Amino acid sequence: MTTHSIFGRALNTALPAILLLGLVLSACGGAAPAEGTLRVAFQPLVQTDPATISSDTEVFVANAVYDYLVDVDPDSNVVPRLATEWDINDDGLTYTFPLAEGVSFHDGSALTAEDVVWTFDRLRDPDNGYPTADLYANITGIEATGELEVTFTLDQTNPFFLYDLSDNHALVMSSDTEDPSDFNGTGPFVVESYSPEDRILLTANDDYFVDGQPQLATVEVIFFSDENAMVDALRGGQVDLVMRMSTPLFESLQGVDGITTYNIPTGGFDLVRLRADREPGNDPRVIQAMKLATDRAAILELVQQGYGAVGNDSPIGPIFDAYHDDGVQAPERDVEAARALLAEAGYEDGLDLTIHVPNSGGRPDLAAVLQDQWADAGINLEISVEPEEVYYGENGWLEVDLGITGWGARPYPQLYLDTMLVSGAVWNESHFSDEEFDALAALAGSTLDDQERIDAYSQIQQLLAERGPVIIPYHFPQFAAIRDGFTGFQLEAFAGRTDVHTIGTE
Amino acid sequence: MARYILRRLAFLALTLVLTSLLIFVITQLLPGDVCRVILGREVGEAASQACRAELRLDDPALVRYGDWLSGFLRGDMGLSYSTDAEIGPLVAERLGNSLMLAGFTLAIAVPLATGLGALAALNEGKWLDNLISVFSLAVVGLPEFVTGIVLIELLAFRVGLPANSSIRPGTGFFEALPSLILPALTATLVLLAYIARLTRAGVLEELKQPYVRTAALKGLPRWVVILRHVLRNALAPTITVVAISFGWLISGLVVIENVFNYPGLGRLMVFAISRRDLPLLQGVAMVTVLAFALANLGADLLYAALNPRIRVGE
Amino acid sequence: MAVPLLQLKDLSVAYRSRRGALRAVRDLSLEIAKGQTYGLVGESGSGKTTLALAVLNYLGKDGYIESGQVLFEGADMAALDEAGLRALWQGGMAHVPQNPFTALNPSMRIGEQVAEAIALNSEIDAPEIETRVLDLLAQVRLPDPARVARAYPHEISGGQQQRVIIAIALGRQPSLLVLDEPTTALDVTTEAVVLDLLRELVRDRDTAALYVSHNLGVVAGLTDRVAVLYASELVEDAPTKELYRQPLHPYTRGLLDSVPRLGQRKDVKPLQGIEGQIPSLTDLPSGCLFAPRCPLAIDQCWEERPPLDHPTPDRRVRCHRWPEILAGEVDAGRDAVEPIQVEDYQPETILTVEQLDVQYPIQRSLADVLAGEPARYVQVVDQLDLRIRSRETLGVVGESGSGKSSLARALIGLVAAEGGEVELLGVQLPARLDARSTETLAHLQMVFQNPEEALNPYLTIAESLRRPLRNLRGMSYAEAQAMVPQLLESVRLPAEYARRLPGQLSGGEKQRVAIARAFATHPDLLLADEPVSALDVSVQANILNLLAELQNEHDTAMLFIAHDIAVVGYLADRIAVMYLGQLMQQGPAEIIFDPPYHPYTEALLSAVPPPDPFVKQEHIRLSGEVPSAADPPSGCPFHTRCPRFLGDICVEQEPPWRETQDGKAIYCHIPIEELQAAQSPVLRFNGEGD
C-alpha cells in the first residue's frame, strides 16, 4: 500500500512545437491483446454530447470514447493525441496541426481534417450557446489545409491556446454526426452498452490508432449516487477504482489490504464570495472584516482534515508554482480588527447574513465552520443548504449576496480570472469590477512574455488578498483509490481526465 | 369474477390518472430549470433555449400532460429528458430487479416473521414469547440506514458477502442472489417486527375464538388444532399486510437501494426527481402504482381463497 | 347404588385476574346419573358457564380448580394428563356451546369439521367416514346432508349451524352432553325444533346432559332435575316439577315471578321483579349472598351464610328461612307491585301508517360482486298499514328478520322509508329524521334495544339526560341540570347517578336512564324496540313495569316491539304479529292467545317453552327456514312454511284480511270459521290460578 503524492511541477507554458511526444507513444509498439476488466465507480452519467458534458463521469467516458486534438498529461504538459505535432507562426496567431494517419471512427469512417473543423466550428458558434463559445471567441478561422492537416487562426495572441484546444469539451466528432450522443468517437474504447442511471460498459477499440492501447479489454463504469457506497464497494471488491470520495472516506482506506490510495494537489478550491455590487459587500471594510474573521488553518484542519493547501484568496494556487506568489498571504485572523472594521462600516451591532451553500462536498461543513468563526466577529450567518441542481440550475449562485461555490481544477489559472473575476465575466458571481484587476488579467492572458505574466499574476494575488470580494480558504486535493492488480494509473487533477487507456492489468 | 377484476382495474385506471396528474402538478412546481439541470451550469442561454424547444417545455402544461397521457395510453412512455433513453425498457429492467429483491425479501421475511409471531402467541407470556417480543422491539427501533451500515460492516467486510449490489442489467435471479442477500436482509428486518407482531396478535385473537374450543373438545391433538384451525384463519390478515409491504418493497426501498447501490425502481425514481426528469418520474410512478395495485388485488383474491366468507365466484 | 356418571365434590373454580383470584364457582356439589338431564339455571354472573367448562376441564389459561373435585365415572379429572383428557373429550363428554356461528371454524367445510370428530377414535376409512358424517347430519334432521357437508358455516342458517354442532357432539357418542345455552341465539320457532331434537336424542341414546340456561321455560320442559345458581353458589336443587311447584329459595321464587307467562297481563297479575342486581364477584356480601335483594331477609341473613340444607332427601336449599317458606308461613312473592291500571283510552288515532315500505340495499358480498350481481334490495317492511291510538300500547311481535325493528326505525326516521305515509298527530312526517322539526322529535321518542349501546360511554348520565331537555324543550343549561334528579327519580335511580358514566351502571340501570331520557320530552308516542331483551330476567320485569307506569303517568302511547310473545302480551293493549315485513294478525291483546289464530301465530305460541312443567302445549313445528327478504315468496309470505297450507291459492294470491267479531284481524286465505274449527287453544294451563 502506497500513497503517491505528486507535488506540482513547473507548468511550462513556453513549450511550443518543439515537443515531439509522438515518439514516446509510438515507441510502445508491439500490440499485445487487450485483457482484463476495470470497474470504476462514478456519479451517474447524464450528458453524452461532448459539447455539454461537465461532470467527472461524463468527461471520463468521453475521454475514453473520443480523442482530443491535443492532450494534457498529469504534469500539465501539452502532448499530441490526434494531432501528431503542431506548428506555431512567429506572430503566435496561426497554429497548424498535422493529424495522425489511419484513424477511424467507431462506425468505420476515416478521420479527416474536415471532422476537426466541424467539431471546433460547432463548439465556437455563439448561436449554439455551448460553454466553449467564449473560450474560442478569439479564433478567427479554422481550415482544413490538407486531408490530414488543420490550421487555426487567432485574433490575439494566447499563450494558453494549446490548453484551450484540450478543453474538456473539445473531443473530435465526425462531421457526419446526426445525433451528438451516439458515442461515435475515434477513442480507445467503444460503448458496448449504456444503461442510464446504472452503468456504461466500454470495450477495447481493437482498431485504435495508438499501438499498445488500450490495454484493458473492458471498462465498466458503475454509477453510484453515494460516495459511501462507492467506497464500500471498493472495500468489498465489487469495484476497482474510485476517484471521488470525502476526506474521511479517504482516511478510512488507509491501511486497507489490496487497495492503493492516491492524493494529489489540485488548483480546485471552494470559493466564499460576497457580492461586491451592493450592500454590504460594496463596502471594502466588510470584505476585509470577513477575511480577518476567518481562520484558514482551522478550516483546513476541520473541513479538509489537513489535506490540501491553505489558500490566499486567489485562484492562482500553489499548484501553479510558476505563478503562485508565496509572499502573498491572506490576512491573519484578527477578530478585534474585524469587529472594528465592521463597526466603522456601520455594523457595530453585528451583521446578519444568509450564506447559500450547494449540498455537495465539504461545502456545508465549510459553512458550518464559518458560522462558528465569524460569529466571534459579530457576523451572524444563517446557513441555507440547497441541492446542487437547484443552486446552479436556477442561477441562484450568480444572484445571492453571500455564497459558496466549488471551482474544479483547471490546467492554467487564467481561466479562473477570465470567467470568474473580470468585469462582466460570464460567471462573475461576486460581481467584482476593478479596472486595475481587469488590466492585469488582460495583460497576463495575452502576453507571450513569461516574466511579464508572472509579475501580473503576482500583483493580481496581492490585489485579491487585499480587496477581492472572495475568500479561498483552501485548495482541495484529488483523491483516488484503486485495487491492486492494475498498472499505468495516472490520476489527473480533474479526475475525469484520467486516462483509462493507459491502465492495464498486472 | 371477471367483472370484479374489471371493476378493480377501472379503479386502478382512475388511481393511475389521478396519481399521474398529481405528479405532473407537483413537478410543474419543481424549481430548477430542467435544461439547466441537464446541461449543467456552464451552458449559455442559446443552448438552454434549444433544449427547451426540443423538450417542448414551453408548451402549455395541459397540452404536455395531454401528450404524455395519450402516449402512455398507447403504451409509449416517451423518452427520458435527462438521458434521452427510452423509458419503457429502462423501467421494465428496473422493475425486474425490484421484483427480484422484493420476492427474495418476502421469501425470507414472511415465513420467518409469521413463524416467530405464531411461536410467540402459542407461548404467550412465557420466556420464548418475551424473547421474541424483545427481539422484534429492538428491530422496530432500527432505521434501515443503520441496519444497512451494520450489516455491511459485519457480513460484507468480515464474512465476505457483497457489500455492493449493483448487478448488471439482465442478471438472472440465481446469479444475482449473493448480491440480494444484504439488501433483502435489511428490508426483512424492517418488515420482521411488523409482520411478527401482527401474526402474534392474529393467532392470539383466533385462539380466543369459540371454534378453537370446539376443535379442542373434539379431542384433537394440540398441533392439529393449531395448524388446521388456528393458523389458517390467523394468517389471513397477514396477507393484506404483505401486499402493502410489497408496494413498499417495489419502490420504497430508496434508502436501502442507496446504501447498497441496488439498481431498483426507488433509486431510479430518486434520480428522476433530482434531474427533474418528468417523463421518467411518471414512468416509474405508474409502474409503482400498478405493481402496488396488482399486489393488492392478488392479496384480495388470495384472502378470499383463504376466507370462504368472501369466497370468489361460487 | 352405582357410581354417578358425573360427580362434583365441593368444587370451587377461580380465575386469575389483576385483582387476585376471582371465585366464579364456590363449594358446589352435584351428581348426574347416567341418562339424567340436569338443568342448571342462573342469570349472567352466576357462574353457570364456568361450571360447564370446569366439568369439561377446559377452563382456559386463567381458570383453575381451586378446591374440590370433578369425578367422571368415578375418576378424578384433575389427575388426567393431556392424552387422558383428550381421550375423555373424544368419547366421554361433549360440549354444545351457546353461539353456533362462532363455534364453527369459518374457513372449513362442515363435512370436514364433523369428520374430525369421528375419525379420531375409530379406525375407519375415508368413504366410511363420509357415510358416517352424512348419517350424523341426517340424524340431526338437516335437510340435504350432502349439501350441508360441502357448505361453509356462513352458508347455512343459525339453526342449522347449531344442529351441526350437535352432530359433532353426537359423533363421539358421549355419555354426557354439556349444553351451554344451546338455543339462546336462536329464534323461538327454531329453538323449539332444536329442543325437540335434543329431547329425542337424550331420550333415545340414554345420554346424560347438563343443560345450562337462563331460560326457566326451556329447563322446565327438558330436565329431570334443576339446580339454581346465584352469584357462584348453588342456592337450590330439586326435581324439576317440585322446584316449579314450590320453590323454597326466595331467589328461585323471584325468578319464576319475573317471567311473564303466556296470557299474563300487567293489569291483572303484574310481574314481581327482584330488586337490585347480582353482586360483583369481587364484592360479595358476607352473609347470604342474596340477602341484599331478598324480600324475606332478616338480620341473620346479613350476618350468617346459610348452609345447604336438605328439606327433603331429594332437595337442597341454601336459605335460613326455608322451613317457614315450606310451611307457607312466609311468602317470598312480593306484594309491592300493584296491578297496573289501564284507563280507557280515548279512541282518537295519533299515528297513522299507510303503505309503509322500507328497503335496505343488500351489502353485496365479495362473491356477489365477483359474480356481477346487480345491486339488490331487501324489502324489510312491505306495504304496511298501522294505527296507534292515543295512550294505547301496540305490541309488535315477530322473529328476527320480520322487519319489526325496521318498522320502528322507519317511524323515527333513522331509516328513510322508500314509500308510504306516516302521520303523527295529524301532521305528515318527513321520511328522514334530519328533516323533522324539533317539535316532532319531542313528540316521538324511542328506547333502543341494547342498553350497552344506548348511552354514550363517554358522557355522564347528567349530560345524556340534559340533551333532550336542551334540544327539544328549549331549556337553559341550569334548567336542564335542575331537572336531572327528577328524571332519575322517575326511573327509581338515586340522584347521585347523575355524575356517573354509563360504564359504572348495570345493564338494567342503563336502560332506566335511556327510558328517563326518552320520557324527558313528554312524548306522545314512544317507540320501544326490544327494550328488555338484553336484560336478565330478574331485571326485565321491573323495567317492563316501569315502562307501563311512566306511560300512564305521561299519557303516552307506545309501540312496543319484542320477539317474546309473552312479554308483548303482558304489556300491550293490542298486538300485531309480523312476518317477513308484513302483518299476519292484529287485534286486542286479551284474545291473542285464543283461537282462531293465524297459522303463524299458532306456531309461535306453540314454540314458546312455558316456564311451567305442568302446562300442556300443542305441538306445532315450522319446517324450513325463513325465506330471504331479498326474494320474498309470492302470494302469502308464510306459505313456504305454513302447516295449514291450502294449495296454489296461497302461492298465487295475497290473502285477504279477515276479521272476527271481537276485533281480531287475520291475514289468511282460510276463512275465520274454518280456522276456529280446526284450532284448539295452544296452551292449557293445569296449575294456573295460585
Place this chain on the structure above:
Amino acid sequence: MTTTTNPDLASESAAPVRGQRWLVSLRALLRNPAHTAGLIIFILFLLIAIFGPMLAPYGVNEQIVEDARQAPSAAHWFGTDRLGRDVFSRVLLGARDIFSLAGLGTLVAVLVGTSLGLLSGYRGGLFDELLMRFFDSLLSLPALLLALLLLGTLGPSRQSVLLVIIVVYIPIVARVVRSVVLSVKTRGYIEAARVQGESSARILFREILPAVLPALAVEAALRFSYAIFLASSLGFLGVGVQPPSPDWGLMVKEARDNVSQTPWALWFPAGAISILVIAVNLLADGLKTLFRVED
C-alpha cells in the same frame, strides 16, 4: 389452549368517575413495566427537547479545533465529531428537532386528518368518495417517494420536512378515523343522539370524537414513530433538514463518512433514534392495551 374471555366475569367493570379517568388510565398503563419504560423514556426525551439548550454543555455548532475527532471522555461524553463539535450536546439539542418535526408534523397531521376523517366518515356521499380517491392516489406511492417528490418541489428545509410529514400522514390518519367513525356512527347512542335532535357538529365532536380518541392515540403514537424514521431517513438521504442542524438522521449521514474515525458520532444519534422509536412503540402498545384498540 386459551379462553381469556370468561362470560361469567363480563359484568365486572367499575369505570371511575370522570376526571379521575385519566389518572386511572395512567395507573393502568403503569401496571406493565415495558409500557412504563416507554412512557418514562418518552417523557425524558420530551424534557430533553424542552430543556436541551439548558442542559447541553456546548453549543450546537460550537467547534473546538483541538478537540476534533475525540473519543468519548469526561469532557465530551459522546466524543466529538469531525468538526470538533460535542456529540452529546448535539444529540441533546437534536431532540428538539425531532419533536418539532416528527412531533409537530404528526400532531398537525392528526388534527387535520381527524377532521377530514370525521367529516368524510359521517357525511359520506360524494365528498367522502372524492376525498378517498384522492387519498388512494396519494397512498399509492410509498411515503418516502412522495416525500422526496414534495421535497424536490419545496426545497430541502425544516419547513418542507414538516409539511411533508403532514401531507404524507393526513390520508393515513383520516382513513383510520374514518373507519372508526363508520363503525361508531351506527351505534345506538349516536342514533339516540339524533333522535334527541343533536346537531351534526355536536354529534361529530361530542359523541363520535371521544370514541375515536383511543384508536387515534394509538395511531398518533405509531405515526410519530414512523415520522421519526421518515424525518431521519430524509436527513440521511440529504434532502431533509440541512447542516449544521443536529438532526439525528443527518448526524448519522454526516458521521457515516467518518465511521472508521469517529464511530461514536454515528452510534449515539443512531441509538437516540432507536431508543425513542422503541419507547414510542412501547407507548403505542400500552395505549393499545389500555384502550383495547385492535390492530
